[in-house]
Amino acid sequence: MSETEVALAPHPLLLADGAPAADAWSLDPALTHLNHGSFGAVPLVAQERQARLRAEMERAPVVWFPELPGRLAATRVELAGFLRVDAGDLALVPNASAGASVVYNALARRRGGEIVVTDHGYGAVTMGADRLARRWGGRVRTARIPLGADEDEAYEAVTAEIGEATDLVVVDQITSATARRLPVERIGAAARRQGIPVLVDGAHAPGLLGTPLADATYDFWTGNLHKWGCAPRGTAALVARGPLRDLLHPLIDSWGAQDPYPDRFDQQGTLDATSYLAAPTSLDFVERTWGWSAARRYMDRLADYAAHVIGAAFTRLTGADSRADVGMPVPGMRLVRLPDGLGRSRIEADALRDRVARELAVEAAFTSFGGIGYLRVSAHVYNTPADYEHFAEKYVPVLGNWAREQHC
CATH class of the missing domain: 3.90.1150 (Aspartate Aminotransferase, domain 1)
Structure with missing residues (x-):
């Protein structure tokens, strides 16, 4: 402009x-509300939808919970349509940090136990990477990217940290602290050529980007629908492709633990899943209006x-x-x-x-x-x-x- x-x-x-x-x-x-990006804001129609779902749950919990996996599977189809991904690749998680934690819990050390992150990474996700590296007996390598770095400079800064000891690359699609993109498409392709898994933290991407996953090469991507998508809080997607996705399990084991990915994420005991079920209401509201x-x-x-x-x-x-x-x-x-x-x-x-x-x-x-x-x-x-x-x-x-x- x-x-x-x-x-x-x-x-x-x-x-x-x-x-x-x-x-x-x-x-x-x-109050003057100038910070949608941190916690989102839920439109009234979605709040009302979630309240009705909670009332339904409380009226007949013994009916509600056995039926819940089927309802969540149908909701995943709607949310996958919004993100333009295959519903069979998408699991529901409470937030992007939870999605990252699922990935960290699943992966095993294969090479030198090193994890590449950037100095723009979201603190909680980076702390999880550090904990995983310690568990592996490895270390975290941090790519230093100047705020003003263009696509080529950012790409070169990250790939310079990737080596024979790298077991995982974690990179933000949109950075939280610095409000910038990183070239996850090129970084993912470079890691893929070396057989290194990539986790894309797309916490801010759903709703802010029209097709956040269209051109990305990744093994795992996680993004919040309760930020720019305005879904009830505690609604995020974990999208996984390739053979490593079969290693992914929800943070809570329940009776669906032996189901395939992503179905096993649809059954986690007595968790209140009404935020997931009401999420399409928020997305549809913005689209219709x-x-x-x-x-x-x-x-x-x-x-x-x-x-x-x-x-x-x-x-x-x-x-x-x-x-x-x-x-x-x-x-x-x-x-x-x-x-x-x-x-x-x-x-x-x-x-x-x-x-x-x-x-x-x-x-x-x-x-x-x-x-x-x-x-x-x-x-x-x-x-x-x-x-x-x-x-x-x-x-x-x-x-x-x-x-x-x-x-x-």
Whole structure:
């Protein structure tokens, strides 16, 4: 986009009756909600659907649970259609981290016990990789990728860490802390040529990317439907291809343990699976109301506008360039550099998130990379340009004051 286009505010999305899109959610109007990417937000129609399913479960649990595997199998077909994958490749898991844990539990050391990750990886998934490497008697090798690295540079940084001792490559499709893509397609193909399994962490991909798995070469892919897809929380997909998928088992063994993959994931005792069953309601709601393609275009334009408005406000305040050079940007997410002194580490960024929520009544995401703090913009259909204009006008000065306090 040109500088002029970035500055243009998109028209807010409306419901069919002309009401604001936010009316379809139960988000507290006393708060400013600018952080869809962390935990998502569930539309009312899906909340109501899940409540009805829970009521059905509680009315007749002895009927509900024996019938549940069949209902989940049918739901997997719907969700696989949304992701454009074969339903026979897709298992349901609570979140992307759980999907990674399933993979870690299944794999055995075959070569030198080394696992390649990146310095953009999601903390919980990277910690799981570290634990697996210790169990194998191996180690984790971390590919260092500059924030501004283009596709070739990112690819070369990861593949440079792959060697004869590598037993697994773990790479994010969209990074959480840095809101950028990584070339998982090329990395996966390179690993495949060497016979090395690849786990793609696609936590943010469903809903944000139209066909997240279309061109990827991978053994395992896991992504959250409760983020951009707005499904009830605790809804994610684990997609596995190739012979290694037969090693995958749910984290809880139950009476379906001897069933083939992915059927054995459909029976896990008395777990409340209503989030899975209600997930298609969220996906269908966005498609019926705006269409997913139109929703993604809006989110992307809004994220551009938000970064422009908030970034310009920080620059006017501090005189420093607030732009973040992200080498492979993604739709709907942007980074804005914070004033020096704010969010310099994950702990500081989390503390800033909590303080902003508590004192400013704003739900926002703050991240850190390379000792620099960032505001991570993650827009959804219920957000409007006014949300970010309000933040820039009212709260950027407050954050500037907090940054100056750090230097006193």
